[in-house]
Amino acid sequence: MQDIFEACKKVQPDLINLWRDIVNIDTGTGYSKGLKQVGEIISEFCIRQGMQVERYPVNGPQSEFNICARRKGAGEKSILLLAHMDTVFPEGTAVERPFRTDSEWAYGPGVSDCKGGIVLALYAMEILKKFEISSYGHITCCFNCDEEISSPGSRDLIMELAKQHDYVLSLEPGQTNDGVVAWRKGVGKLKVEVHGKSSHAGSDPDNGCNALLELTHKINSMAGLADRDKQTTVTFTKAIAGDRLNVVTDFAEAWADVRVVYAEEFDRIESDARRLADASVIEGTNTVVTLTRGRPPFAPNEGTEMLIAQAEKIYAEIGRTLHKSGVGGASDANLAAAAGAIVLDSLGPVKGGPNHTADEKTRLESLVPRLYLLTRLIIELGNRDFNKNMLSFEKEVRG
Ligand SMILES: [Zn+2]
Incomplete structure (x- = not known):
């Protein structure tokens, strides 16, 4: 565990560089040029990690696509990671106020929602590969291009994927109190x-x-x-x-x-x-x-509570306390939950100012802990012993 934490610290400079690159490309929903560029960067990264990358074109005039990157493991349980590429900001925003950091925060359009989540997913995959960890059955990372308009072109894909995976980890920004989200309206x-x-x-x-x-x-x-x-x-x-x-x-x-x-x-x-x-x-x-x-509720449920309990234990390994809350805003986690999956949301780096505004920001100090949390969660969720405990809950939740 200590070596994984060290690895998380070590990749931080690279992670920030990639984060800067993708924040500095505008990806307002429907802005195909930027979405394609960011999609390319993500695809290339995943291919370098030995993942199988597939594109799912979105119907409509814009010719954007959702991306799924997959890796097979040797375990039993399958895990779906969700993060969206689009933001609410129009073309030109990244030039106006590009990615920047001060001693505490990172700023820029989409820095928190959800580009911090994207880089976290990518570097978790890199660390798993580095340590040759294959405790899971398979992992799918899904990066969609229309979350900010309620996912009309990725809704079916996400719900289908959610049915095919045991656990869904959504990388929307961590709540300001260093929290994860237990339910969404x-x-x-x-x-x-x-x-x-x-x-x-x-x-x-x-x-x-x-x-x-x-x-x-x-x-x-x-x-x-x-x-x-x-x-x-x-x-x-x-x-x-x-x-x-x-x-x-x-x-x-x-x-x-x-x-x-x-x-x-x-x-x-x-x-x-x-x-x-x-x-x-x-x-x-x-x-x-x-x-x-619109998006159905992601109601409080025991499966999610089990995931949170596991996440709390992992966070405690590095001396941190994980908080949980419910929120009024919906995300793609709602779709995954409605499809019957066991979902945990807001695993991304911790947000600061209000998202969807120029005051959006991410707490830099949360990068390494959140990367550690995600990586360890993937390892634990693929772990057979842990899943024995989950079994009764799965029966309850899935019927
Ligand atoms: Zn988001």
């Missing part, structure tokens, strides 16, 4: 459309059926569908109504961001919203609601 979108009748606001206000006024009632009642105990949130964030000051509007529309920890909460919200839609306050208005389900 699923995401939905509630659209509320109100149809009324227009009239002149000056000469004939009572003849109209005010869609805007009805919408305010609907927003008030439907916001109440949130459930604090279950951590379900219904947050109205957008609305449009009317275009002239002197006309009672016949149409108004609003959207709410919906987040749930438990999948059945989507069903409850859908049926309750329909019931509320039918009860009009302003006579003559008619309301239609639509709930669109």
Whole structure:
């Protein structure tokens, strides 16, 4: 174990160089040029590690691709690593504010989300090869190109891969308290459309059926569908109504961001919203609601708790304390969990400022510990004795 920790320390300068290279290439979702360049760098690295690299083209005009790099071992259990290549930043961002470090932090577009995770996966593979460790059945590293828009072109691939692997380790950034993520909320979108009748606001206000006024009632009642105990949130964030000051509007529309920890909460919200839609306050208005389900929830579960317990032990080997939390934001871990895999997320280097903003940053001091944690986790998860303990949980989780 000590020698693995030493190896993690030794590769840090190389890891930072590769990190700099890929942060300095813009990879906003849909920006094919940059995504291809970063995809090439990742592919070449994996080929040098003796891995089999396969590209999965993404449907659409952009001709981007997802990458899977595979290595076979001599053990039984299979492990899937997930990290995404795309960022939320447009072309030109990397030139504006390239990768840089100070004594504590690394900065740059996507430095934390998720390019730190990419380099961690790559160097874990290098260290495993260096020590000729093959305790696992096989490892697949999946690097996708559209996570930031909810993975439309990689969703099926990730769910299929998740079914084929025993454990999924997702390399989204570590939480600011040096934490991993034990569960993530699923995401939905509630659209509320109100149809009324227009009239002149000056000469004939009572003849109209005010869609805007009805919408305010609907927003008030439907916001109440949130459930604090279950951590379900219904947050109205957008609305449009009317275009002239002197006309009672016949149409108004609003959207709410919906987040749930438990999948059945989507069903409850859908049926309750329909019931509320039918009860009009302003006579003559008619309301239609639509709930669109995005990424499903990654609910708290015992399999994940076992992985966290193992990760805590490994972290303790180097004198560190691993924290855990649940978060409102979804990631590809949600897809893997919904496919029935045992998932642990946020194993990447520890983040600092808020991601998706210019203040994104990564704690440099976390690089070596997080690389050690990932490498050792892969070793332990492939280990037969450990998996004996997991067996009952797997039966429970997978049925
Ligand atoms: Zn991410």
